[in-house]
Amino acid sequence: MTADTSIFTFANPTDLILEIPTATQNQADVYSQSFSNPTSGYQGYINELCLSAVLLWLQEDVTPQAKVWPTTTVLSSFWELVNGTAITSEATRFILIPSETIDLSELRVPQEWVDIPSWIGDYYLAVQVEPDEGYVRVWGYCTHVQLKSQGSYDASDRTYALDAADIINDISVLAVARQLCPEESTRSAIEEILPIPQLQAQNLITRLGNPEILIPRLAIPFQLWGGLIEHGGWRKSLYQRRLGLPEQWSVLQWLQGGVDQVAEAVGWGSFDFQLSAVGARGVDQRQPESILSRQLAIAGQIYELLILPQRESDTTVWRFELRNLIVGAAIPGGFKLRLLTEDLQPFANNEDIAITAVELLYVEVALLPGEGIVWEIEPLPDNYDREILRF
Template sequence: MNYLNSLPISTIAIESCIEISETIQDAAWQQSQNFSTLSTRLQAYLNRLCLLTVLPWLEEIWGIIAKPAPNLAVLHSFWEVVNGTAITINQTRLILIPSLAIDINEIRVPQEWVDIPSWAGDYYLAVQVNTEDGLVKVWGYTTHLQLKQQTNYSAGDRTYALDYEDLIHDLDLLWVTRQLCPDIPTKTEVEPLPNLSLAQANNLLERLGNPGLIFPRIAIPFSLWGALLEHGGWRQRLYELRTGIPQQWSIIQWVQTGISDLAQQLGWNYLDLETSFGSRGIAQTNEPVILTRHLIIAGQNYELQVQSPGNITSGFWIIELQSLSLQGLIPSGFKFRLLTEDLQPFPDNECVADTATEKLAIELQLEAGEGLVWEIEPTPENYEREILRF
């Protein structure tokens, strides 16, 4: 089924294009409806089509495993505000930039993918999407280094543009380069973004969360915009405000009415679903509440636990990291910390494994509505900042 009208791909041999299955088109269309405007729904649709088609194709032609970054479940918060999708192949980061443009004469990369430090990629792939004929073509690529050194930056739409003749068009060269010259420079240094206070972030979220503001990404200075987006919890909240969906990260709501769908997709669950959660909700039982999130750190399985030993209204919580390996020990050198919503430390907010230990735990008393961000070193696979609101 075709949902958009576009002309056939030009200047590319049809046989070299990747076919989009009708199943993927249907699924991508259905999964791209919960966005604030027609434009953002289209953006989400194109990016999902691109991801679901290009990622398995790269895995097939290169014989590798590629993953959406940071996680497929949170990409909606990116697509609500910016075009593009990141994927990772081992330590290499690729940014897919889809376009419906008929003439493939340039790539236009949104500034977010270049100048937000944690978003910047090694390589940027120009992808032409033809929804009418059900075809996708990766027609060229460049590096972060080349984008910063050779492109024309447009302040009007905050994009970096690079002409067709300046891109490399043989994608196999990218793979060969990474295999033979893994240390070749692909990035240039990016200036750090400012730290936003909680008051600043809340003010920005109130303003930019209005879906009537059609282009939030150009409504404020880039330094503020980039700092807001780089914080995964604030970016998720921006998406919720613009689309009008309920708050997804309230621990109290998880306890009382069930864990949100998004949180479940990211691995949050109950320690014992059968005995801890019934149709009436945990809050109506006398059992201790233990929420868990599965993590993979350095190839091993771990579990983050959030528990309230007594009544959840007391504000007393224990948050801890445990190993799920056979030995059941967290290696020495691991660090587990909690930060305020705006990433500030507080007394006794961190614990370190000086030797191998059974768990790293932090006990704390929280005010109603207070938000916390958890961090672990080494960083878990597909880590994304979450604001756990109590």
Template sequence: MMSFNAASTDSKLQILHLELPPVPLTSAAFSTPGRRWSADLNQMALTAFLPWLRDQFAANPQVWLDATLPSIWEFVNGTAIAIGSLRLVLIPSAALDTDELRVPQEWVDLPSWAADYYLAVQVNPDDGWIEVWGYASHEQLKNRGVYDASDRTYSLAEDDLIHDLTVLQVALEFCPTETRRAAIAPIPTLEITQATHLIERLGNPDLAFPRLAIPFSLWGALLEHGGWRKRLYEQRQGMAESWSVVDWLQAGVSHLAEQIGWQHTTFQLATGRGMRSLPTAGLARSLTIAGVSYQLQIASVGDRSAPELTVWQFELRRSDPTATIPVGVTLRLLTEDLQPFENNEDVARNQVERLYIDVALQPREGLVWEVEPTPDGYDREVLRF
């Protein structure tokens, strides 16, 4: 149920008041009670706001990185929602005062995290409601917001926010090309040894605020790399690493990997001369690329002359076996620290049935896969072999 209530200010601006439906709070693990409470607030805000958003906007909004939200909420307050190419971030708070919007730096200064608009959400679990009481654009936060180095946040006072979401709806409809994001600098990448050291250090759950323990350039690089962020999350929960393809094939896909779609399957592998005649056990996950369903598949294709190496095949194909991959689609593999290597990609120069890459790996070596155009909800994974 949705209703508009007048804000209790002299200006009588209209803010969005939504009743809080029964919320199935996340069952994921968190390192501290504070992080779990923050995750619960995010879940409540999302559960109440998303149905209203779906009702008000023609495009179907999608929660960004929905399957791996705990690995975000463990470190940063906020939830991103995509409406086509537009991104909103909900910033929930249970505070009674609504004097400012305070946004973690990660949502503003990380290129892959930055949004077009940031919505201030007051959550009242006891009385069962939320209020979206104001919003600001990325450009406003970056150029007019106050940066607080002590907690790495950008803030805007209540008077600097727009309080009526109908204004946002009108702006999106009639000013679709309006500049909403300020320029931000790219984040440098980390070397594997450096990332491993940081994960070990920051993975100690006794460290209450890992996001403030190292310079932002290092923290941002660790967080933007989805594989390393997920490993850091696991480390803080005391979980064993759960992204080993060998383990998945032998003992079953891990719970976290299963949540994002990985599963056992049987398929035929591609070769230079066509299809293998015998089916092979492997792993697969579904992808949606430009509105079309695909399958990414992985299987071992045997050993080379060097016994310490195993050859693995990555294959991308349409979910519809009669359909072809259009020109320009690219399947790419990178090292764990995102470096290319020889013969690391396959590009559809013509319409093809499949793209595939064979790669020889040492035990415990990690790879990151990419596809262009980027699949919906894509987040980097470090698959270990």
């Protein structure tokens, strides 16, 4: 809800003052339990206050399709590590940069939101948060192009700073600009971040998983840091390690003891299934098995990703299936189901492609104990964030 700016004598006429929903204001204690230290917990709290107010305004006044990227259930794994939140609307991405500072002489954006290819935004919103007063103040915005061409990079805290004089202070211009100049170039070309080997990533997670390292983003070179956290599975593993949580994505544990709350939050579930229904070979046809499933929204329809264990002699072959959730409905031509190693490398027969409409796509793989696998689907499912499934 927008507040009456006339009652704020300090505010510029072009400032956007938004009320923070009361329910969000009362969540400080909750956030202190979701992070490894008080500093990260408060960062998460400030970002949540900012998000709750600004997302509602974007949906009501700018673009009804606005939604959190990649999904609300994984925001804590971002806020533990870096300040800022991404909101997407179709192909456009807004980056919210909250701060409690009263010094509005510049906007400082963490390098992650500027130089990690899959994180960069089109528009960066400068947001002053007043938790005690119950409002946020959106005092300007800029584009990625402006940050890269006009901003100054500070290596000491890895931020890009843009002077207030170079920022568009009238936030109402944002909606007008998107309508009148939809083809405006908002993103600059940036350097590729090279992938890092799996063993190195695991060593970094072990090292940076120590919660006594309060600012892990500054503890290693940016190219290594960017390569680590751009991988959604490794980012979540680092977050869980810093909180002292056990392995959260063990398929075997899910099958034996049920899907844990973290996995349930992103849509995973399990059910008993008769193996004979899926054509398992060399198995007692009366033997029931637990099957893992996850519903996915893709291109406006709901699909189901299944993981089915198929026992062959002394080996378990894992079958990944993608089906349309509507019985009898097909998967359109052009869809792809792909499996990759933990460090995103392809392997033999790791992909199934629908040349024309088909009933299902599937890939089968035999894995060593403890081995991780990453699944991908094209077109990309809504709210997709890479995850490492451990077998």
